[in-house]
Amino acid sequence: MPARPAYRQPLLLLLVLLGGATGTLARWATGLAVPHVDRVPLGTLAVNVVGAFVLGALLEHLAGRGPDEGRRRALRVTLGTGFCGGFTTYSALANDTDALLRQGLVGHALGYVGSTLVLGLVASALGIATVRRGARGRTA
Structure with a gap:
């Protein structure tokens, strides 16, 4: 019988x-703790960048030889879908x-969106690289 x-x-x-x-x-x-700077909500930017790092690290960890399938699935839904999805x-x-x-702040809007995308991509790549480096250190 297939798993539900x-x-x-x-x-x-x-x-x-x-x-x-x-x-x-x-x-x-985070939104309460991190102020807006020049009307740009840095808290939202911060959570999206940190979330990208965490998700990159998590998915790289789960892709490697790590926990069994049941534990991988539980980590993925708890931290990936749940925590990162809410964060x-x-x-x-x-x-x-x-x-x-x-408000007519087109430059601010473009900078905010561009920063979120670029920093999120970099953060995700750093999360992946961090887990890979840690895995190499454990096998060496």
Whole structure:
């Protein structure tokens, strides 16, 4: 009998819920702690970049020879789908960009979006590289 899909497994749904709630609270706290600079919401930028790093590191870790399949799936849904999904926020990026554009701050909006994309890509690559370097260190 084939395994039930993840969305029909109560334990995995609970793990997504717990990870998502934790990520959302962490995003909210970061938004309170990190001020806007020149009307640019650096908190949103920070969570998206940190989330990209964490997701890159997590997926690289799970792709290697690591935990068994059940544990990999639990980590992926808890930290990837749940925490990173709740922590990072495309909707806030879009909303913040719209707000900047409505204020006539086109340069700010373009810089904000461009910085988010470039820094997110770099952060993800650094997350992957960090896990690979750690794996090489353990096998050497």
